[in-house]
Amino acid sequence: MKITAAYTDLYQLSMAQVYFKTKPDGRAVFDYYYRSNPFDGGYAIFTGLENVLEILENLKFAESDLNFLKQHGFESAFLDYLKTFRFNGNIRSSREGDVVFPNRPILQVEANIIEAQIIETMLLNLLNFQTLIATKANRIRHSAKNATLLDMGLRRAHATGGYYASRAAIIGGFDGTSNVKAAEDFNISASGTMAHSFIQSYGDELQAFRDFAKVRPKNCVLLIDTYNTLRSGLQNAITVAKEMEEAGEQLLGVRLDSGDLAYLAKQTRKILDEANLGYVKIVASNQLDEYVIKSLKEQGAPIDIYGVGTNLVTGKPDAALGGVYKLSEFNGTPRIKLSENIIKVSLPYKKQVYRILDKNGMFYGADAVAMFTEGAVDYMEHPFDATKNMSLKGFDYEAVLQDVMTEGKKVSPSRTVTEIANYSKSRLEKLPEEYKRFQNPHIYKIGLSAQLKQERDKLVLKHKF
Amino acid sequence: MKITAAYTDLYQLSMAQVYFKTKPDGRAVFDYYYRSNPFDGGYAIFTGLENVLEILENLKFAESDLNFLKQHGFESAFLDYLKTFRFNGNIRSSREGDVVFPNRPILQVEANIIEAQIIETMLLNLLNFQTLIATKANRIRHSAKNATLLDMGLRRAHATGGYYASRAAIIGGFDGTSNVKAAEDFNISASGTMAHSFIQSYGDELQAFRDFAKVRPKNCVLLIDTYNTLRSGLQNAITVAKEMEEAGEQLLGVRLDSGDLAYLAKQTRKILDEANLGYVKIVASNQLDEYVIKSLKEQGAPIDIYGVGTNLVTGKPDAALGGVYKLSEFNGTPRIKLSENIIKVSLPYKKQVYRILDKNGMFYGADAVAMFTEGAVDYMEHPFDATKNMSLKGFDYEAVLQDVMTEGKKVSPSRTVTEIANYSKSRLEKLPEEYKRFQNPHIYKIGLSAQLKQERDKLVLKHKF
Structure with missing residues (x-):
């Protein structure tokens, strides 16, 4: 249209x-x-x-x-x-x-x-x-302080309205978007690495991480909650991070997309640091908004990057700004x-x-x-x-x-x-x-x-x- | 885009x-x-x-x-x-x-x-x-029973997502839309007559109604709440309806867009009927949803046509359907x-x-x-x-x-x-x-x-x- x-x-x-x-x-x-x-x-x-x-x-x-x-x-x-x-x-x-x-x-x-x-x-x-959306984004920015904020909402946006939501998110203070078309047209930063389906398609999580890191070593973020965050995903990510070091690359981060983000982020940080992977960032997503991020910050969750979707791009709970023309x-x-x-x-x-x-x-x-x-x-x-x-x-x-x-x-x-x-x-x-x-x-x-x-x-x- | x-x-x-x-x-x-x-x-x-x-x-x-x-x-x-x-x-x-x-x-x-x-x-x-939107529309249809339902939400829709909202509203059971582009592309019924600004631009409400009825006598709906619904708008609408009869035309309806819709619709119906204008329909709009319409029906408000905007096209209060792809x-x-x-x-x-x-x-x-x-x-x-x-x-x-x-x-x-x-x-x-x-x-x-x-x-x- x-x-x-x-x-x-x-x-x-x-x-x-x-x-x-x-x-x-x-x-x-x-x-x-x-x-x-x-x-x-x-x-x-x-x-x-x-x-x-x-x-x-x-x-x-x-x-x-x-x-x-x-x-x-x-x-x-x-x-x-x-x-x-x-x-x-x-x-x-x-x-x-x-x-x-x-x-x-x-x-x-x-x-x-x-x-x-x-x-x-x-x-x-x-x-x-x-x-509406820029204001929502700005409230999320206010909670997130200096953390990186990424818009990931296109799949839950109101059809092609999502294109403008991604633009407004940047104006409100977000750093980048998953939305390729919006990034292209509005010259904004695009990011995104892998979904659960990628790991599922391999069945073998370690092999999935290895292949991904080999083909896309730059800005590589591994999604670690497909089977079990701390016992499987994080361990496999550490293995791959070490292999990347040997190849002269650095793993950018690991992503948490379910479970108690405060608890998991703290445990993940501790385990990464113990493995001398202090540079590996923690990315979190899953139904975030300004209130959840504020709470995560207050709990001291060591999250470096937040991915925000539905609540951002739909401007929940308002869903509309009642602007008029008189x-x-x-x-x-x-x-x-x-x-x-x-x-x-x-x-x-x-x-x-x-x-x-x-x-x-x-x-x-x-x-x-x-x-x-x-x-x-x-x-x-x-x-x-x-x-x-x-x-x-x-x-x-x-x-x-x-x-x-x-x-x-x-x-x-x-x-x-x-x-x-x-x-x-x-x-x-x-x-x-x-x-x-x-x-x-x-x-x-x-x-x-x-x-x-x-x-x-x-x-x-x-x-x- | x-x-x-x-x-x-x-x-x-x-x-x-x-x-x-x-x-x-x-x-x-x-x-x-x-x-x-x-x-x-x-x-x-x-x-x-x-x-x-x-x-x-x-x-x-x-x-x-x-x-x-x-x-x-x-x-x-x-x-x-x-x-x-x-x-x-x-x-x-x-x-x-x-x-x-x-x-x-x-x-x-x-x-x-x-x-x-x-x-x-x-x-x-x-x-x-x-x-999401078709389901919302269908809930509104369920409340409205056989009344006519019109989508009027484009101005509060999520940018170009409103185009698809109008389409979905029809599939969910609406009868028409104010959205010209969607009506054109999806071959659905379009409707819409006047805003408050039209009457304001005249200053004189009766003259505004007269001019409108003269130029657009077909499907003419007069908006009667700009100054005072019962004492000004309705009286002027009756005057114009009578003049239209003399010209061989019929006023389709009057629209209520503020105030207590149940009370105003009952009074309006009574006054119209007393003026032998039983055929003039009552259109109502203003922050309607399935619950408000259900309540209006339960109160016996004689409303023939409902115009629904924000709550329909934004799918309030949900604002998103969390469909997944696994x-x-x-x-x-x-x-x-x-x-x-x-x-x-x-x-x-x-x-x-x-x-x-x-x-x-x-x-x-x-x-x-x-x-x-x-x-x-x-x-x-x-x-x-x-x-x-x-x-x-x-x-x-x-x-x-x-x-x-x-x-x-x-x-x-x-x-x-x-x-x-x-x-x-x-x-x-x-x-x-x-x-x-x-x-x-x-x-x-x-x-x-x-x-x-x-x-x-x-x-x-x-x-x-």
Whole structure:
């Protein structure tokens, strides 16, 4: 499946046809944001932007798409329009890899409303998922400290979504992936040695290890739990490690994939060290996530490399990030979406987000949202609680939303996955630790400028029944 | 991203290179199965087979894949082999859409071990995910009874995995999707009318409805909760429905997307009926799943059409099906994978699965697994509990695993998604209700032939430490 402009929900095209007839020149501003942090955490890692921009630059309807739509009752004048459809809008966005927070624009689309609607589904689909997975990966990185982290999840991923999961894992802080296609396309490190089936096919574990080490001596990791980890697999691995030494090679590691990983890792380390194989690393896998790795670390399990699969690539337990795309301005006038739930009321107007910095350049723990026309603000109010506000005088700040696409052309520099991962790491270093803990993380403040809050409240009253 | 043979884990290629050098003619049998039913349910709907077969028939390495592998230390003789790599093996499988159960082969691959390993990741990736989603969809269908079910999940799906989610939803019993690309490629029904942004862009809800109904009068569904469901949206929808009647058209429905759906649906039905609009349907959406829909039904909410998104396409709360692919025979000799957990011990030998039928052709609640060479059996034993066994004398049966691919060529008839969905429905009708309930469903029995059990136990003892 190739992503074309038909990678969308049908209602976008239904609405588009109506706009095409009634207000073909309507100009819209939409905000992309989410309402609560994934995994009950304190932040998210914004991911997927480069993919979205690349797709947008080349987005069009295929001939087969138009034929399909013709059969679904779309009029020929509209189909003619779709034939030459391109995205010609502007996008201002947080930088990919940045640390982001709920209920403030992460990305803003300003375009003809037909174009802005048609791209909505693709944009949400790619940003929601990759942001979820990069955030999960980053939590796992937080637990694993300096250990090597490898994504091994493709077999349990949501079909071809696994391709993007592997990309997002690297941005969140993983070191490599088992996913060959993703490694190839995104220029990330690929790794992987053997499955249980390899040892089973030999029947003889020692012979299997020997053949493998002979043919693939570089980065060789032997899987030692097929029959019995300590009494069979580890002993055979030691034999082969010694034979490799004689051949001038070094065994990279042994992998544990079942049993009590803390106990087995400690025993394995001890036995390897006693055999003068202190350089042989211990790799562990099997249903790992940030909590299991944290526990293994706390127990002092001497694991050097963690392979993480299902829980990473499916973003368990959340499985989805509920990012939304809300109209905030149409033909220059502000728009709002009401809700019985006050925190679901959207913010009107084209806006800018200011990240407040302390004297050392660290994040102070507050983003201020203001009308775009206001410029930077020195005071912000809680979005709903009238008793809470905060002076921003004397603080430094960054304007978060920057031009990344202008009239359909990408204007931000293209960045590799490694560059984005490094940027993300540098941004996380500016976020104080208390926002990163798993239990009740400190809440990052999102405030509104006095003017934005006033204008929002006016619109709420106007539409209230 | 196009699926090529590099849509795999690197360890498959590492192992393949060793096989290429040490036993290039190794012939393997692998079983695909899962160990416990998704969603704590009583069954799963096997889905994804047609996609896998289609991919396998055309699977090869792209030039760019080979370049990538060259940089990763694979030898040139092996790369030359990969250049002409094709899958030439045999596959025997349950039919797509069939009701399947844990711990028995669902699909069996018999091929050169290099080919069998290279395809493993793609096969698991597509079958695990689609089986998960079709099963979720089927549970939602079970709750929704005869109501119309629409998949609206693409924006929250795992990137392009959403394409396959929409396909699987139909096989599990959904009626249509919002996903244009999936509808086009899989020839399934597409639907969708308007988002809140449409009404917001007008500001004036009545005018928005009027314009929409004028341009798109067929299958018109008006979204009525943008400002106030009963006091604004519904009143305006009634006005437009009356205007449509005058123009010789009929409003299809109104959609509720927030608030208490049971209360709002009842009020909406009452007010519509009082306005002589009994034909206008009620569509509901907003974080639905099988439990919410069951509750709405129990409360008597008069909802005709349910739109389901996130919980469907992400397979929440499971998010993954842990299907595995285990070597059961190599060069004619049986293979086993031990585990500290007895239920994770694999079944050796090439096998057949027999589904036991009662006198009325209904599923009796038992599948028997036997060695392929045995033929049908009239007695089965519990896989682990020596005190449990069952006579199958006098029962009818079906041989479940049938040839679908022979020497790399598809030999089963190609079936459309609709045909597969119909087949699945007919199979579910043969499964007694007690296996379908959500709470503690009846456990479908999986037994082994006496010979298979004996041979497995012999191999366990042989490898035990």
